[in-house]
Amino acid sequence: MDGCEKDHGEETEMKSIIQTERECYICKTPYCEDHHIFGAANRKNSETYGLKVWLCPEHHRGKYSPHFDQVLDGELKQMAQEKFLETHTFDEWLEIS
Ligand SMILES: [Zn+2]
């Protein structure tokens, strides 16, 4: 899937609460692949609350990516939690994570 078709100004989906620039979270490459911090059953929550980051293909699907590297996955979740708790309660966090 290629998610690059989105125009500026069209707000059909929730923005990331973690990043403002559309660039790889890890290496800053300008790119636009969405990574939902919580996949599977909680993917919808990731979307609703903007719990996602942008990643380049290498850092999204390569060896050093949250889909393969559990440490990195954990770091992203930790970081998302801190961001989320700036505007929500811990109970809400437990409900969505
Ligand atoms: Zn990258």
Ligand SMILES: [Zn+2]
């Ligand atoms: Zn992903």
